[in-house]
Amino acid sequence: MKGLMQNNLAMMVLFSIVVLSAPIWANPIGANYPDLLQKFAIFGIFAIGYNLLFGLTGYLSFGHATFLGVGSYTAVWSFKLLSMNIIPAILLAIIVSGIFALIIGFLSLRRSGIYFSILTLAFAQMAYSLAYSVLTPITNGETGLQLTQQDPRYLDVLAGVVVEDGLPSTNLFGMLMKANGGYSGFYFAALILILSFYISLKIFRSPFGLKLKAIKSNQTRMKYTGFNTKPYLLTAFVISGMYAGLAGGLLASIDPLAGAERMQWTASGEVVLMTILGGSGTLVGPLLGAGVIKYFENIFSALNQAELIEVFSFMPEFLQNILVFICTPFVGEGWHLTLGAIFMLVVIFLPGGIIEGLQRVSGYIRRLVGFDKEQVNKESKEERA
């Protein structure tokens, strides 16, 4: 196992298989439909990017949703003004959010600790408030920026693309994102996710990544050795901002709408929660966290009593009634309650997030089959580092 995880190629192959086979394994848990699969992939990218900042450097940004929102707005404007092809939209989304990240990061990184967190939060809240109200000509405020038939789409016009009646669809050189009932969009997002994961893996295991980890463990000592930490931090911040912009651009590419609430502090908080829930500083943890939160938001919120009765139908009736009675407050409109409870349980019992839970389980199994205990411990330490 250890050798496998250290081997980039093997890990990437395994990762790709898991991601691309999502429609198969998501089926039994009721998550196999294009929209949710797309969200898994896109928020996975967002969380991976966030982890590059928070997981590696320990800098807790509370404003990353800004870059997601900026990416979305940029992409939709690219669809409106340039072309329905998603390539320019996504590239522009990454570039523009990178510029925003550079400015906000440059200012915010002058402080550390909670002062840094509040600075990023303040920038994000300003962006959100303005997008919601006075910047409406650019953002279309509360309703969100949508496509219209009158949009100029200069590049498409130049290329001679004719739009029949109705709104044009986003495409990748003619391949529609909504083709195959939306599965095309998912596979595209999944490929980007694999690419993003690969880059993140490379960064984690590069000298640059090591320096970031060193900053996390003791910045003061780094500074005393005459090492200027700021450029490294800023680079990490901008990279993770660009990841967020990429995720935002992808969101808009698959569903061309950009709303201000994508930038609200709760959205920034969500990615923090995803990362910590999954296990910050680990490679796949944030992805798991993103999956769990999106799953709860979309599937748990729609369960109702009738389905609970179904779930417990194999039990004797009185047991079934008791379980349904206990579970009812936690599903449907009570899904927030479940989420809150999970946050608490995970942090209390698994400080390393879901990843730590998995490691403990696999460690337990390995001990059962007689693996060397010392090696297991050593390995899990490495994984968390």
Next chain:
Amino acid sequence: MDAILIQLLNGLDKGAAYSLIALGLTLAFGTLGVVNFAHGALFMLGAFCAVTFQKILTISKRVKDESITFFDAYKDQPYLEIWWGDTGAAIIDYAVPLSILFAIPVMLLIGVALERGLIKHFYKRSHAEQILVTFGLAILIQEVVRHFFGANPIPTPAPDVVSGSAAIGSFLGLSDNLVYPWWRLIYLFFSGVIIFAVFAFLKYTTFGMVVRAGMADRETVGLLGINVQKRFTIVFAIAALVAGLAGVMYAPILPPDYHMGMDFLVLSFVVVVVGGMGSLEGAVAAGFLLGVLQSFASMNEVKAIIPGIDQIIIYLVAVIILLVRPRGLMGREGVFEE
């Protein structure tokens, strides 16, 4: 002139609310080293103490409502009114101020329970973990409240006597248009008293001295053989109480709903940080400063020059202050910078 004066009052009033919430938050920060995202929920619970107390006072007998003929409907008549007539009605009228007496034990109890049951296990954990666990707690509290009270705001009016406005203008010989609601003046005064009481408590009691020493250097105080643990519990309970009382008194101004804690959470963090981590004076000063600035930024004259400034002023000021003064207004070096 009137306009400025009245906006100043508005600002002070807002500032009082911000300060009270931030005070409890920074107390928990500075002493216990805990980033408490459930602090807004405690504020909300305070407001719901007022709601609950009002509900208790108006426990009612169900009487068939003859005015509705489409289906069987019932209306409620409070037992207090049935038993004591007008006296009963008067007691119900004073539900909000009376609920302070109800809120004090309840909030202290909640504070102690939270600290003993959850928070104390997180003193040595990272801030990120503290945030996650208290955020989860906040959602939990919020959803439980929603389960019992619904999502709609619940009107909790101030007593009739003080429901109107005070004619400050004519009293001071200024314009007649300078009026201010009695309840908001009471709130302002009440906040002053609480803030003063907290400071006096920390400054003039032995207990307070230990706590302040703890804020400055927790380790040494522990080494001196002082039972820090017990004091921490009390400090957290006090923080919860201050938040709760702020909530009770705010209920007539803002009809409570289950989400009001979250609405104040971000703002109170900004206030605390602008004031400087671990500085009580800073939190109070920042609260009033931001409140007053927000009021002035909302004036039409100002908005005409910079549209939308009222929406972002707090954050803008926070950014400027933090960039100019690295540790906020009165923060100390090394606190929460890791």
Next chain:
Amino acid sequence: MVDKKTDLDSPSRRGVLKAGAALAVASPMFYLKDSWAAADQVYRNAPKGATVTLGFNVPQSGAYADEGADELRAFKLAVKHLNGEGDGGMMKTMKPSMLKGNGILGKKVVFTTGDTQTKSDAARASAKRMIEKDGALMISGGSSSGVAIAVQGLCQEMGTIFMAGLTHSNDTTGKDKRRYGFRHFFNAKMSGSALGPVLKEEMGTERVAYHLTADYTWGWTQEESIKETTEGLGWQTKAAVKTPVGAGDFSQYITPILNSGADTLILNHYGKDMINSLTQAVQFGLRDKEVNGKTFEIIVPLYSRLMAQGAGENLKGILGTTAWNWALTDEGSQAFVKSFGAEYGNPPSQAAHTCYVQTLLYANACEMAGTFYPPEVIKQLEGFEFDGMGNGPTEYRAEDHQCFKDVLVVRGNQKPTSQFDLLEIVQQVPRSQVEYDASIFGGDLGPYKV
């Protein structure tokens, strides 16, 4: 909230879930296969078994959760009535009606629900889930215009009919109108037109108005519409101040009114904002003031019962408009109130009314079309004239998919006789008075076939 009725639909739900799962497994090939099967009438989620699934997308968390809960109650009641259970409610009073009480086109109606969270993104995600996973053929519900417009746009792309719930912005059937979106609820423009004559009668023609407006699209359209009306009456507009959504404390916006010389405050707020701003305006003594020799008045152009409950005493005597009220005495309204009251123990809100009616109207259009094929159903809804659903004779205007019907001007009840008796009907303004030219807002419905 425990829903006591869900056990009724549990067997059919189960079927749908299984069908959904089966569909999902086969999904990559699904569309190809389907498009070969019926070449001319291909559409998403064509009902295959004995049931047809409707999707109810309502706010279950956030500020409008209670309103969403009431909408959901109405939807469940409508489904019951469509399936021939219960007393039939407005199905008996609706004219013309082809509803038979055996589901829609002989298929039993089942439903799936989602939480909009009153956010465009979340609302679209849950609508997508209902369409992609649960096989919903129609989406309905919602409690804000931003959500309605976002979901309507999505439904146009997906080729799924959207029957809007509570949405009051002019944009929903104005510049953002869509071929697949229909609105039974009224809008800001109609509120303004309805309020006009009543304001003239009650407050005269020489007033000075001051607007506080929620700073987002719905607030702006309402401010514009009301201003148009009041300025038409000869009123002056002193100022129109934008307030941040969710401001909580509005004192800094209220105090300048005291000095402004205005004698009327118009609150273009909804939900929690309106409850807070009104409560605080009353605390600042605005209603006890005398300005320009007139009593200071406050107007709340859009009322809802939940707002009335939240604002409590402060609402008494304040004028506004509402789409429908349970105290209406026409046959349809009474049948609905009776049926809803018997089921849930309290009268329905206007949001519940519009959601109930929308569901019935959709079902009826399918019956008239003889198919679920959306373009045909849309053609039946466009220009459909009906009566007996409260609000008098009503028409779904073909040009913009806006329903035209009577609008109620109401006043916060001075002497409520029960806890539900919060609004008193001042006037039922006839439809002819609130009609306007469909072209004034622009917009484009888009194609029938997508």
